Amino acid sequence: MTRSELSSLxxxxxxxxxxxxxxxxxxxxxxxxxxxxxxxEFNKQIIDATQDLCIGYKPNIAFYESGGSAGxxxxxxxxxxxxxxxxxxxxxxxxxxxxxxxxxxxxxxEQMDFDALTIAPYMGEDSVRPFLGFDGKWVILLALxxxxxSNDFQRTLQENEEPLYQKVIGKAKEWxxxxxxxxxxxATHAEDFRNIRKTAPDHxxxxxGVGQQGGDLATLSRLGMNDQVGLLVNSSRGIIxxxxxxxxxxxxxxxxxxLQQEMEILLTERFG
Amino acid sequence: MTRSELSSLxxxxxxxxxxxxxxxxxxxxxxxxxxxxxxxEFNKQIIDATQDLCIGYKPNIAFYESGGSAGxxxxxxxxxxxxxxxxxxxxxxxxxxxxxxxxxxxxxxEQMDFDALTIAPYMGEDSVRPFLGFDGKWVILLALxxxxxSNDFQRTLQENEEPLYQKVIGKAKEWxxxxxxxxxxxATHAEDFRNIRKTAPDHxxxxxGVGQQGGDLATLSRLGMNDQVGLLVNSSRGIIxxxxxxxxxxxxxxxxxxLQQEMEILLTERFG
Numbered sequence: 001m002t003r004s005e006l007s008s009l010x011x012x013x014x015x016x017x018x019x020x021x022x023x024x025x026x027x028x029x030x031x032x033x034x035x036x037x038x039x040x041e042f043n044k045q046i047i048d049a050t051q052d053l054c055i056g057y058k059p060n061i062a063f064y065e066s067g068g069s070a071g072x073x074x075x076x077x078x079x080x081x082x083x084x085x086x087x088x089x090x091x092x093x094x095x096x097x098x099x100x101x102x103x104x105x106x107x108x109x110e111q112m113d114f115d116a117l118t119i120a121p122y123m124g125e126d127s128v129r130p131f132l133g134f135d136g137k138w139v140i141l142l143a144l145x146x147x148x149x150s151n152d153f154q155r156t157l158q159e160n161e162e163p164l165y166q167k168v169i170g171k172a173k174e175w176x177x178x179x180x181x182x183x184x185x186x187a188t189h190a191e192d193f194r195n196i197r198k199t200a201p202d203h204x205x206x207x208x209g210v211g212q213q214g215g216d217l218a219t220l221s222r223l224g225m226n227d228q229v230g231l232l233v234n235s236s237r238g239i240i241x242x243x244x245x246x247x248x249x250x251x252x253x254x255x256x257x258x259l260q261q262e263m264e265i266l267l268t269e270r271f272g
Numbered sequence: 273m274t275r276s277e278l279s280s281l282x283x284x285x286x287x288x289x290x291x292x293x294x295x296x297x298x299x300x301x302x303x304x305x306x307x308x309x310x311x312x313e314f315n316k317q318i319i320d321a322t323q324d325l326c327i328g329y330k331p332n333i334a335f336y337e338s339g340g341s342a343g344x345x346x347x348x349x350x351x352x353x354x355x356x357x358x359x360x361x362x363x364x365x366x367x368x369x370x371x372x373x374x375x376x377x378x379x380x381x382e383q384m385d386f387d388a389l390t391i392a393p394y395m396g397e398d399s400v401r402p403f404l405g406f407d408g409k410w411v412i413l414l415a416l417x418x419x420x421x422s423n424d425f426q427r428t429l430q431e432n433e434e435p436l437y438q439k440v441i442g443k444a445k446e447w448x449x450x451x452x453x454x455x456x457x458x459a460t461h462a463e464d465f466r467n468i469r470k471t472a473p474d475h476x477x478x479x480x481g482v483g484q485q486g487g488d489l490a491t492l493s494r495l496g497m498n499d500q501v502g503l504l505v506n507s508s509r510g511i512i513x514x515x516x517x518x519x520x521x522x523x524x525x526x527x528x529x530x531l532q533q534e535m536e537i538l539l540t541e542r543f544g
Contacts, residue, residue, distance in 0.1 A: 004275055009516075014537065022372065024372075024375065027381075031483055035440075039537060060368070060375075062366070062368060062372045062373070062375035062376045062379065062517035063372070063375050065344075065375070065376065065379040065383075066375040066376070066378040066379040066383055067343060067379075067383065068343070068348060068379070068383045068384065069345040070341070071344075071379075071383075072337075072340060072341035072343075072344040075339040076340060076341060088278065091368075093366070093368050093392070094334070094365070095365060096332070096334060096363075096365050097391065097417070097418065097419040098419065099294075099509075100294065100332055100334045101334070102334070102335070103296065103332075103334035103335050104337065106338040107334065107337040107338040107339075107340070107343075109338065111337075111338055111340045111343075111453020112340065114442070119390045120365070120394050120395075121394065121424075121425065122392050122393065122394045122414060122425060122426065123365075123392075123414070123421050123422065123426075124420070124422060124423065124424030124425055124426070125420070125421045125424055126419050126420050126421040127419060127421050128321065128421075142394060142395070145371065145394075145395050147369040147370065147395055147399060148396070148397070148398050148475065149396020149397045149398040149399050149400075150394050150395065150396060152397055152443055153393065153394060153396055153436065153439065153440065153443075154394065154395075154396070156430060156436070156439065157431055158429070159428065159429055159430075159432075160433065164425065164428070164436065167425065167439040168425065169427075171424055184333060198528065206368050215332050215516045232280030237371075244284045244309070250406070250492060
Protein backbone atom coordinates (compact mmCIF):
# COMPACT_ATOMS: atom_id res chain seq x y z
CA MET A 1 0.00 0.00 0.00
CA THR A 2 1.47 3.39 -0.98
CA ARG A 3 1.34 6.51 1.19
CA SER A 4 -1.35 8.12 -0.94
CA GLU A 5 -3.43 4.91 -0.94
CA LEU A 6 -3.19 4.85 2.83
CA SER A 7 -4.29 8.49 3.04
CA SER A 8 -7.22 7.84 0.71
CA LEU A 9 -8.28 4.83 2.77
CA UNK A 10 -8.29 6.98 5.91
CA UNK A 11 -10.33 9.76 4.33
CA UNK A 12 -12.77 7.26 2.83
CA UNK A 13 -13.30 5.31 6.08
CA UNK A 14 -13.18 8.48 8.24
CA UNK A 15 -10.82 6.65 10.53
CA UNK A 16 -7.12 6.39 11.24
CA UNK A 17 -7.69 3.71 13.82
CA UNK A 18 -5.50 0.65 13.97
CA UNK A 19 -6.57 -2.16 16.29
CA UNK A 20 -3.87 -4.03 18.15
CA UNK A 21 -4.46 -7.76 18.31
CA UNK A 22 -2.52 -8.34 21.54
CA UNK A 23 -4.59 -11.44 22.06
CA UNK A 24 -3.61 -13.30 25.21
CA UNK A 25 -4.97 -16.80 25.79
CA UNK A 26 -5.04 -15.99 29.51
CA UNK A 27 -7.23 -12.91 29.01
CA UNK A 28 -9.76 -13.81 26.33
CA UNK A 29 -13.32 -14.70 27.39
CA UNK A 30 -13.67 -18.11 29.02
CA UNK A 31 -16.34 -19.39 26.65
CA UNK A 32 -13.87 -19.29 23.75
CA UNK A 33 -11.59 -21.85 25.36
CA UNK A 34 -13.72 -24.69 23.99
CA UNK A 35 -12.74 -23.78 20.40
CA UNK A 36 -9.88 -25.60 18.67
CA UNK A 37 -7.97 -22.35 18.38
CA UNK A 38 -9.42 -19.95 20.96
CA UNK A 39 -7.13 -17.03 20.10
CA UNK A 40 -8.00 -17.26 16.40
CA GLU A 41 -11.73 -17.38 17.25
CA PHE A 42 -11.25 -14.31 19.45
CA ASN A 43 -9.44 -12.44 16.67
CA LYS A 44 -12.01 -13.49 14.08
CA GLN A 45 -14.90 -12.13 16.13
CA ILE A 46 -13.00 -8.90 16.91
CA ILE A 47 -12.24 -8.43 13.20
CA ASP A 48 -15.84 -9.18 12.18
CA ALA A 49 -17.10 -6.62 14.69
CA THR A 50 -14.67 -3.79 13.95
CA GLN A 51 -13.46 -3.98 10.34
CA ASP A 52 -15.62 -1.10 9.08
CA LEU A 53 -14.32 1.19 11.85
CA CYS A 54 -10.56 0.77 11.46
CA ILE A 55 -8.08 0.95 8.62
CA GLY A 56 -5.64 -1.57 10.00
CA TYR A 57 -4.81 -4.36 12.42
CA LYS A 58 -1.60 -4.77 14.35
CA PRO A 59 -0.96 -8.19 15.88
CA ASN A 60 1.76 -7.95 18.50
CA ILE A 61 3.94 -10.93 17.67
CA ALA A 62 4.85 -11.66 21.29
CA PHE A 63 1.34 -12.86 21.99
CA TYR A 64 1.62 -15.49 19.25
CA GLU A 65 5.22 -16.52 19.88
CA SER A 66 4.28 -17.27 23.47
CA GLY A 67 2.21 -20.15 22.06
CA GLY A 68 5.14 -21.66 20.16
CA SER A 69 4.55 -23.17 16.72
CA ALA A 70 0.81 -23.41 17.42
CA GLY A 71 0.74 -19.70 18.26
CA UNK A 72 2.59 -18.94 15.07
CA UNK A 73 -0.07 -20.89 13.12
CA UNK A 74 -2.74 -18.77 14.84
CA UNK A 75 -0.95 -15.66 13.63
CA UNK A 76 -0.87 -16.96 10.06
CA UNK A 77 -4.59 -17.77 10.16
CA UNK A 78 -5.38 -14.36 11.65
CA UNK A 79 -3.43 -12.55 8.96
CA UNK A 80 -5.22 -14.55 6.26
CA UNK A 81 -8.57 -13.64 7.82
CA UNK A 82 -8.02 -9.86 7.86
CA UNK A 83 -9.81 -8.35 4.84
CA UNK A 84 -7.39 -7.42 2.05
CA UNK A 85 -8.13 -3.66 2.08
CA UNK A 86 -6.80 -3.34 5.63
CA UNK A 87 -3.28 -2.24 6.45
CA UNK A 88 -1.55 -4.98 8.44
CA UNK A 89 1.30 -4.31 10.83
CA UNK A 90 3.45 -7.00 12.42
CA UNK A 91 4.40 -5.40 15.72
CA UNK A 92 7.60 -7.34 16.14
CA UNK A 93 10.20 -4.71 17.06
CA UNK A 94 12.88 -6.71 15.28
CA UNK A 95 16.38 -5.60 14.30
CA UNK A 96 19.61 -7.55 13.97
CA UNK A 97 22.78 -7.63 11.86
CA UNK A 98 22.07 -7.34 8.14
CA UNK A 99 22.35 -11.04 7.39
CA UNK A 100 19.75 -11.78 10.08
CA UNK A 101 17.45 -8.85 9.38
CA UNK A 102 17.10 -10.28 5.88
CA UNK A 103 15.61 -13.40 7.43
CA UNK A 104 13.14 -11.37 9.48
CA UNK A 105 12.15 -9.48 6.33
CA UNK A 106 11.56 -12.82 4.65
CA UNK A 107 9.46 -13.97 7.63
CA UNK A 108 7.11 -11.00 7.71
CA UNK A 109 7.04 -9.74 4.12
CA GLU A 110 7.33 -13.00 2.16
CA GLN A 111 6.52 -16.03 4.32
CA MET A 112 3.66 -13.93 5.65
CA ASP A 113 2.37 -10.94 3.74
CA PHE A 114 2.25 -8.09 6.27
CA ASP A 115 2.17 -4.53 4.91
CA ALA A 116 4.44 -3.22 7.64
CA LEU A 117 6.80 -4.28 10.38
CA THR A 118 7.98 -2.43 13.49
CA ILE A 119 11.76 -2.26 13.84
CA ALA A 120 14.03 -1.26 16.75
CA PRO A 121 16.78 1.18 15.73
CA TYR A 122 19.48 0.37 18.30
CA MET A 123 21.70 -1.55 15.86
CA GLY A 124 21.68 1.17 13.22
CA GLU A 125 21.50 1.40 9.46
CA ASP A 126 22.57 -2.04 8.32
CA SER A 127 20.03 -3.62 10.68
CA VAL A 128 17.20 -1.59 9.10
CA ARG A 129 18.16 -1.54 5.43
CA PRO A 130 17.22 -5.19 4.66
CA PHE A 131 13.58 -4.33 5.40
CA LEU A 132 13.52 -1.52 2.84
CA GLY A 133 12.79 -1.78 -0.88
CA PHE A 134 9.91 -4.26 -0.70
CA ASP A 135 7.25 -2.97 -3.05
CA GLY A 136 4.37 -1.44 -1.07
CA LYS A 137 5.85 -2.55 2.27
CA TRP A 138 6.68 -0.33 5.22
CA VAL A 139 9.26 -0.12 7.98
CA ILE A 140 7.89 1.44 11.15
CA LEU A 141 10.90 2.47 13.21
CA LEU A 142 10.71 2.92 16.98
CA ALA A 143 11.46 6.55 17.80
CA LEU A 144 9.72 7.62 20.99
CA UNK A 145 7.76 4.85 22.66
CA UNK A 146 4.85 5.18 25.07
CA UNK A 147 6.30 3.33 28.05
CA UNK A 148 8.05 4.75 31.16
CA UNK A 149 11.36 3.28 29.95
CA SER A 150 11.37 5.80 27.07
CA ASN A 151 12.99 8.09 29.63
CA ASP A 152 15.98 5.79 30.07
CA PHE A 153 17.66 6.23 26.68
CA GLN A 154 15.32 7.70 24.05
CA ARG A 155 15.15 11.06 25.80
CA THR A 156 18.82 11.12 26.70
CA LEU A 157 20.41 14.34 25.60
CA GLN A 158 23.24 14.45 23.12
CA GLU A 159 26.04 16.98 22.94
CA ASN A 160 23.87 19.42 21.01
CA GLU A 161 20.76 18.96 23.16
CA GLU A 162 19.23 16.59 20.63
CA PRO A 163 17.59 13.59 22.32
CA LEU A 164 18.30 10.10 20.99
CA TYR A 165 14.82 9.71 19.46
CA GLN A 166 15.34 12.82 17.34
CA LYS A 167 18.72 11.52 16.28
CA VAL A 168 17.03 8.25 15.27
CA ILE A 169 14.50 10.13 13.14
CA GLY A 170 17.20 12.29 11.59
CA LYS A 171 19.42 9.34 10.69
CA ALA A 172 16.53 7.25 9.41
CA LYS A 173 15.56 10.02 7.01
CA GLU A 174 18.99 9.54 5.41
CA TRP A 175 18.23 5.85 4.85
CA UNK A 176 14.80 6.06 3.34
CA UNK A 177 11.80 8.24 2.47
CA UNK A 178 8.35 8.84 3.87
CA UNK A 179 7.05 6.53 1.13
CA UNK A 180 8.22 3.42 2.93
CA UNK A 181 9.09 4.45 6.46
CA UNK A 182 7.01 5.53 9.43
CA UNK A 183 7.95 6.26 13.03
CA UNK A 184 6.48 5.02 16.28
CA UNK A 185 5.69 7.98 18.52
CA UNK A 186 3.92 7.32 21.80
CA ALA A 187 0.66 9.16 22.49
CA THR A 188 1.73 9.74 26.06
CA HIS A 189 4.13 12.42 24.83
CA ALA A 190 1.74 14.72 22.98
CA GLU A 191 3.98 17.74 23.56
CA ASP A 192 6.70 16.06 21.50
CA PHE A 193 4.60 15.82 18.35
CA ARG A 194 5.36 19.46 17.53
CA ASN A 195 9.13 18.79 17.63
CA ILE A 196 8.82 15.59 15.67
CA ARG A 197 6.78 17.29 12.95
CA LYS A 198 9.64 19.78 12.53
CA THR A 199 12.04 16.91 11.82
CA ALA A 200 9.62 14.65 9.98
CA PRO A 201 6.82 16.72 8.45
CA ASP A 202 5.81 14.13 5.84
CA HIS A 203 6.14 10.78 7.55
CA UNK A 204 3.26 8.76 8.84
CA UNK A 205 3.46 8.25 12.59
CA UNK A 206 2.18 5.12 14.28
CA UNK A 207 0.87 6.21 17.66
CA UNK A 208 0.40 3.61 20.40
CA GLY A 209 -0.66 4.40 23.93
CA VAL A 210 -4.11 5.88 23.33
CA GLY A 211 -6.58 4.57 25.87
CA GLN A 212 -4.99 2.01 28.22
CA GLN A 213 -1.73 3.96 28.40
CA GLY A 214 -3.40 7.35 28.81
CA GLY A 215 -2.75 9.32 25.61
CA ASP A 216 -5.19 12.02 24.53
CA LEU A 217 -6.48 11.58 20.97
CA ALA A 218 -7.58 15.15 20.21
CA THR A 219 -4.34 16.78 21.39
CA LEU A 220 -2.00 14.41 19.60
CA SER A 221 -4.12 14.50 16.43
CA ARG A 222 -4.10 18.29 16.20
CA LEU A 223 -0.34 18.40 16.79
CA GLY A 224 0.55 15.37 14.67
CA MET A 225 -1.70 15.51 11.62
CA ASN A 226 -0.19 16.56 8.29
CA ASP A 227 -1.62 17.14 4.82
CA GLN A 228 -1.86 13.41 4.12
CA VAL A 229 -3.28 12.79 7.63
CA GLY A 230 0.01 11.17 8.54
CA LEU A 231 -1.30 9.37 11.62
CA LEU A 232 -2.20 5.81 12.46
CA VAL A 233 -3.48 5.65 16.01
CA ASN A 234 -3.42 2.26 17.64
CA SER A 235 -5.52 0.96 20.47
CA SER A 236 -5.13 -2.60 21.67
CA ARG A 237 -6.34 -3.51 25.15
CA GLY A 238 -8.82 -0.61 25.31
CA ILE A 239 -10.72 -2.22 22.44
CA ILE A 240 -10.14 -5.96 22.47
CA UNK A 241 -10.64 -6.30 26.22
CA UNK A 242 -13.49 -3.76 26.49
CA UNK A 243 -15.66 -6.70 27.49
CA UNK A 244 -14.85 -10.07 29.00
CA UNK A 245 -18.11 -11.95 28.53
CA UNK A 246 -19.96 -13.47 25.58
CA UNK A 247 -20.63 -9.95 24.26
CA UNK A 248 -16.91 -9.09 24.07
CA UNK A 249 -17.04 -8.42 20.32
CA UNK A 250 -19.98 -6.05 20.66
CA UNK A 251 -18.20 -4.20 23.46
CA UNK A 252 -15.03 -4.05 21.35
CA UNK A 253 -17.09 -2.56 18.55
CA UNK A 254 -18.49 0.09 20.87
CA UNK A 255 -14.99 1.04 22.09
CA UNK A 256 -13.71 1.21 18.50
CA UNK A 257 -16.74 3.23 17.40
CA UNK A 258 -16.09 5.82 20.11
CA LEU A 259 -12.55 6.36 18.79
CA GLN A 260 -13.65 6.31 15.14
CA GLN A 261 -16.32 8.95 15.80
CA GLU A 262 -13.80 11.18 17.53
CA MET A 263 -11.44 10.67 14.58
CA GLU A 264 -14.21 11.58 12.13
CA ILE A 265 -14.67 14.92 13.92
CA LEU A 266 -10.92 15.58 13.94
CA LEU A 267 -10.61 14.69 10.24
CA THR A 268 -13.53 16.98 9.36
CA GLU A 269 -11.95 19.77 11.41
CA ARG A 270 -8.83 19.49 9.27
CA PHE A 271 -9.99 18.28 5.85
CA GLY A 272 -13.60 19.45 5.79
CA MET B 273 22.44 -22.19 35.22
CA THR B 274 24.17 -19.89 37.76
CA ARG B 275 27.21 -17.77 37.01
CA SER B 276 29.53 -20.06 38.95
CA GLU B 277 28.09 -23.15 37.24
CA LEU B 278 28.74 -21.52 33.90
CA SER B 279 32.32 -20.71 34.92
CA SER B 280 32.87 -24.28 36.08
CA LEU B 281 31.52 -25.65 32.82
CA UNK B 282 33.95 -23.45 30.88
CA UNK B 283 36.95 -24.51 32.94
CA UNK B 284 35.95 -28.16 32.74
CA UNK B 285 35.39 -28.17 28.97
CA UNK B 286 38.35 -25.83 28.32
CA UNK B 287 36.08 -23.82 26.08
CA UNK B 288 33.99 -20.67 26.15
CA UNK B 289 32.73 -21.29 22.67
CA UNK B 290 29.11 -20.83 21.80
CA UNK B 291 27.93 -22.01 18.37
CA UNK B 292 25.35 -19.92 16.58
CA UNK B 293 22.72 -21.99 14.82
CA UNK B 294 21.89 -19.41 12.15
CA UNK B 295 20.65 -22.25 10.00
CA UNK B 296 19.31 -21.03 6.68
CA UNK B 297 17.38 -23.45 4.48
CA UNK B 298 18.88 -21.67 1.47
CA UNK B 299 22.45 -22.27 2.66
CA UNK B 300 22.52 -25.76 4.11
CA UNK B 301 24.00 -28.62 2.05
CA UNK B 302 21.80 -29.75 -0.83
CA UNK B 303 21.74 -33.43 0.19
CA UNK B 304 19.79 -32.51 3.38
CA UNK B 305 16.84 -31.19 1.42
CA UNK B 306 15.41 -34.70 1.04
CA UNK B 307 14.82 -34.94 4.82
CA UNK B 308 11.38 -34.10 6.27
CA UNK B 309 12.90 -31.24 8.24
CA UNK B 310 16.20 -30.33 6.56
CA UNK B 311 17.11 -27.53 8.99
CA UNK B 312 16.60 -29.79 12.00
CA GLU B 313 18.72 -32.51 10.38
CA PHE B 314 21.43 -29.91 9.73
CA ASN B 315 21.32 -28.71 13.35
CA LYS B 316 21.32 -32.28 14.67
CA GLN B 317 24.45 -33.19 12.74
CA ILE B 318 26.18 -29.93 13.75
CA ILE B 319 25.32 -30.57 17.41
CA ASP B 320 26.49 -34.19 17.24
CA ALA B 321 29.78 -33.09 15.72
CA THR B 322 30.56 -30.17 18.05
CA GLN B 323 28.96 -30.70 21.45
CA ASP B 324 32.17 -31.67 23.24
CA LEU B 325 33.92 -28.54 21.96
CA CYS B 326 31.42 -25.84 22.97
CA ILE B 327 29.57 -24.88 26.12
CA GLY B 328 26.48 -23.48 24.42
CA TYR B 329 24.34 -23.10 21.34
CA LYS B 330 22.67 -19.92 20.17
CA PRO B 331 19.91 -20.31 17.59
CA ASN B 332 19.17 -16.98 15.96
CA ILE B 333 15.39 -16.88 16.01
CA ALA B 334 15.08 -15.03 12.68
CA PHE B 335 16.22 -18.11 10.81
CA TYR B 336 13.34 -20.13 12.29
CA GLU B 337 10.67 -17.44 12.11
CA SER B 338 11.36 -17.11 8.41
CA GLY B 339 9.88 -20.59 8.05
CA GLY B 340 6.63 -19.66 9.80
CA SER B 341 4.98 -22.17 12.15
CA ALA B 342 7.01 -25.00 10.60
CA GLY B 343 10.19 -23.06 11.31
CA UNK B 344 9.09 -22.52 14.86
CA UNK B 345 8.57 -26.29 15.23
CA UNK B 346 12.12 -26.82 13.94
CA UNK B 347 13.38 -24.48 16.66
CA UNK B 348 11.51 -26.41 19.34
CA UNK B 349 12.92 -29.72 18.11
CA UNK B 350 16.43 -28.26 17.95
CA UNK B 351 16.23 -26.95 21.51
CA UNK B 352 15.00 -30.34 22.72
CA UNK B 353 17.93 -32.05 20.96
CA UNK B 354 20.67 -29.90 22.53
CA UNK B 355 22.20 -31.88 25.43
CA UNK B 356 21.01 -30.60 28.81
CA UNK B 357 24.44 -29.55 30.11
CA UNK B 358 24.76 -26.92 27.36
CA UNK B 359 23.88 -23.28 27.84
CA UNK B 360 21.17 -22.31 25.36
CA UNK B 361 20.66 -18.77 24.13
CA UNK B 362 17.67 -17.60 22.12
CA UNK B 363 19.15 -14.82 20.03
CA UNK B 364 15.92 -12.93 19.60
CA UNK B 365 16.81 -9.30 20.41
CA UNK B 366 13.32 -8.75 21.80
CA UNK B 367 12.09 -5.82 23.90
CA UNK B 368 8.65 -4.21 24.13
CA UNK B 369 6.39 -2.53 26.68
CA UNK B 370 6.18 -4.46 29.96
CA UNK B 371 2.89 -6.17 29.21
CA UNK B 372 4.33 -7.52 25.94
CA UNK B 373 7.79 -8.35 27.22
CA UNK B 374 6.06 -10.64 29.70
CA UNK B 375 4.70 -12.61 26.74
CA UNK B 376 8.16 -12.89 25.18
CA UNK B 377 9.52 -14.10 28.52
CA UNK B 378 6.78 -16.72 28.54
CA UNK B 379 7.67 -17.75 24.97
CA UNK B 380 11.37 -18.27 25.56
CA UNK B 381 11.65 -19.21 29.25
CA GLU B 382 8.43 -21.18 29.77
CA GLN B 383 6.91 -22.32 26.46
CA MET B 384 10.47 -23.16 25.47
CA ASP B 385 13.17 -23.64 28.07
CA PHE B 386 16.08 -21.50 26.92
CA ASP B 387 18.70 -20.52 29.51
CA ALA B 388 19.10 -17.03 28.11
CA LEU B 389 17.56 -14.51 25.76
CA THR B 390 19.09 -11.52 23.99
CA ILE B 391 17.22 -8.25 24.58
CA ALA B 392 17.41 -4.83 22.89
CA PRO B 393 17.64 -1.95 25.39
CA TYR B 394 16.06 0.88 23.38
CA MET B 395 12.75 0.87 25.29
CA GLY B 396 14.37 1.02 28.72
CA GLU B 397 13.84 -0.53 32.12
CA ASP B 398 10.21 -1.64 31.99
CA SER B 399 10.87 -3.45 28.71
CA VAL B 400 13.71 -5.45 30.28
CA ARG B 401 12.42 -6.12 33.79
CA PRO B 402 9.82 -8.79 32.82
CA PHE B 403 12.68 -11.03 31.68
CA LEU B 404 14.41 -10.86 35.07
CA GLY B 405 13.78 -13.02 38.12
CA PHE B 406 13.41 -16.36 36.34
CA ASP B 407 15.39 -18.88 38.35
CA GLY B 408 18.63 -19.74 36.57
CA LYS B 409 17.68 -17.73 33.47
CA TRP B 410 19.64 -14.90 31.90
CA VAL B 411 19.01 -11.65 30.10
CA ILE B 412 21.72 -10.79 27.59
CA LEU B 413 21.37 -7.10 26.83
CA LEU B 414 22.67 -5.57 23.61
CA ALA B 415 25.34 -3.04 24.50
CA LEU B 416 27.86 -2.70 21.69
CA UNK B 417 27.09 -4.84 18.66
CA UNK B 418 29.49 -6.08 16.01
CA UNK B 419 27.85 -4.55 12.94
CA UNK B 420 28.73 -1.29 11.13
CA UNK B 421 25.45 0.24 12.36
CA SER B 422 26.83 0.23 15.92
CA ASN B 423 28.34 3.56 14.91
CA ASP B 424 24.93 5.13 14.26
CA PHE B 425 23.62 5.32 17.84
CA GLN B 426 25.51 3.04 20.24
CA ARG B 427 28.69 5.07 19.99
CA THR B 428 26.93 8.42 20.04
CA LEU B 429 28.41 10.64 22.69
CA GLN B 430 26.41 11.97 25.61
CA GLU B 431 26.94 15.26 27.38
CA ASN B 432 29.70 13.84 29.55
CA GLU B 433 31.45 12.00 26.71
CA GLU B 434 29.81 8.73 27.68
CA PRO B 435 28.65 6.79 24.62
CA LEU B 436 25.15 5.30 24.59
CA TYR B 437 26.41 1.73 25.02
CA GLN B 438 28.16 2.68 28.27
CA LYS B 439 25.00 4.39 29.44
CA VAL B 440 23.09 1.19 28.67
CA ILE B 441 25.53 -0.85 30.74
CA GLY B 442 25.43 1.66 33.58
CA LYS B 443 21.63 1.79 33.70
CA ALA B 444 21.25 -1.97 33.36
CA LYS B 445 23.49 -2.48 36.37
CA GLU B 446 20.87 -0.57 38.39
CA TRP B 447 18.18 -3.02 37.24
CA UNK B 448 19.91 -6.28 37.92
CA UNK B 449 23.12 -8.08 38.89
CA UNK B 450 25.82 -10.04 37.13
CA UNK B 451 24.08 -13.21 38.36
CA UNK B 452 21.32 -12.91 35.78
CA UNK B 453 22.45 -10.36 33.24
CA UNK B 454 25.14 -10.39 30.56
CA UNK B 455 26.00 -7.88 27.85
CA UNK B 456 26.52 -8.33 24.12
CA UNK B 457 29.84 -6.77 23.13
CA UNK B 458 31.01 -7.18 19.56
CA ALA B 459 34.42 -8.72 18.96
CA THR B 460 35.11 -6.18 16.26
CA HIS B 461 35.68 -3.56 18.95
CA ALA B 462 38.44 -5.20 20.96
CA GLU B 463 39.77 -1.85 22.13
CA ASP B 464 36.46 -1.21 23.93
CA PHE B 465 36.73 -4.26 26.18
CA ARG B 466 39.06 -2.37 28.49
CA ASN B 467 36.47 0.40 29.00
CA ILE B 468 33.62 -2.04 29.40
CA ARG B 469 35.51 -4.00 32.04
CA LYS B 470 35.87 -0.77 34.04
CA THR B 471 32.06 -0.37 34.07
CA ALA B 472 31.15 -4.05 34.27
CA PRO B 473 34.03 -5.99 35.83
CA ASP B 474 31.93 -8.97 36.90
CA HIS B 475 29.41 -9.51 34.12
CA UNK B 476 29.65 -12.21 31.54
CA UNK B 477 29.97 -10.79 28.03
CA UNK B 478 28.53 -12.54 25.00
CA UNK B 479 30.87 -11.78 22.14
CA UNK B 480 29.65 -12.22 18.57
CA GLY B 481 31.63 -11.33 15.49
CA VAL B 482 34.61 -13.67 15.85
CA GLY B 483 35.47 -15.26 12.52
CA GLN B 484 33.06 -14.17 9.79
CA GLN B 485 32.88 -10.62 11.10
CA GLY B 486 36.62 -10.30 11.70
CA GLY B 487 37.13 -10.17 15.47
CA ASP B 488 40.40 -11.35 16.99
CA LEU B 489 39.97 -14.01 19.69
CA ALA B 490 43.28 -13.62 21.53
CA THR B 491 43.07 -9.84 21.86
CA LEU B 492 39.48 -9.69 23.04
CA SER B 493 40.02 -12.62 25.41
CA ARG B 494 43.02 -11.03 27.10
CA LEU B 495 41.16 -7.72 27.49
CA GLY B 496 37.77 -9.16 28.37
CA MET B 497 38.45 -12.13 30.64
CA ASN B 498 37.73 -11.78 34.34
CA ASP B 499 38.22 -14.05 37.36
CA GLN B 500 35.18 -16.15 36.44
CA VAL B 501 36.25 -16.19 32.78
CA GLY B 502 33.30 -13.88 32.02
CA LEU B 503 33.28 -14.52 28.30
CA LEU B 504 31.10 -16.49 25.93
CA VAL B 505 32.46 -16.18 22.41
CA ASN B 506 30.05 -16.99 19.64
CA SER B 507 30.79 -18.13 16.14
CA SER B 508 27.98 -18.92 13.73
CA ARG B 509 28.67 -18.93 10.01
CA GLY B 510 32.41 -19.57 10.46
CA ILE B 511 31.53 -22.95 11.97
CA ILE B 512 28.20 -24.12 10.60
CA UNK B 513 29.03 -23.20 7.01
CA UNK B 514 32.71 -24.26 7.15
CA UNK B 515 31.75 -26.92 4.61
CA UNK B 516 28.93 -27.16 2.12
CA UNK B 517 29.09 -30.81 1.06
CA UNK B 518 28.25 -34.12 2.69
CA UNK B 519 31.16 -33.65 5.09
CA UNK B 520 29.77 -30.33 6.42
CA UNK B 521 29.54 -31.61 10.01
CA UNK B 522 33.14 -32.81 10.01
CA UNK B 523 34.27 -29.44 8.63
CA UNK B 524 32.18 -27.66 11.27
CA UNK B 525 33.91 -29.78 13.91
CA UNK B 526 37.31 -28.79 12.56
CA UNK B 527 36.41 -25.09 12.64
CA UNK B 528 35.06 -25.40 16.18
CA UNK B 529 38.11 -27.37 17.29
CA UNK B 530 40.42 -24.65 16.05
CA LEU B 531 38.64 -22.07 18.21
CA GLN B 532 38.40 -24.42 21.20
CA GLN B 533 42.13 -25.16 21.07
CA GLU B 534 42.92 -21.46 20.97
CA MET B 535 40.56 -20.94 23.93
CA GLU B 536 42.26 -23.73 25.86
CA ILE B 537 45.61 -21.93 25.48
CA LEU B 538 44.08 -18.60 26.54
CA LEU B 539 42.39 -20.21 29.57
CA THR B 540 45.64 -21.89 30.61
CA GLU B 541 47.48 -18.59 30.24
CA ARG B 542 45.05 -17.02 32.72
CA PHE B 543 43.98 -19.85 35.02
CA GLY B 544 46.88 -22.26 34.74
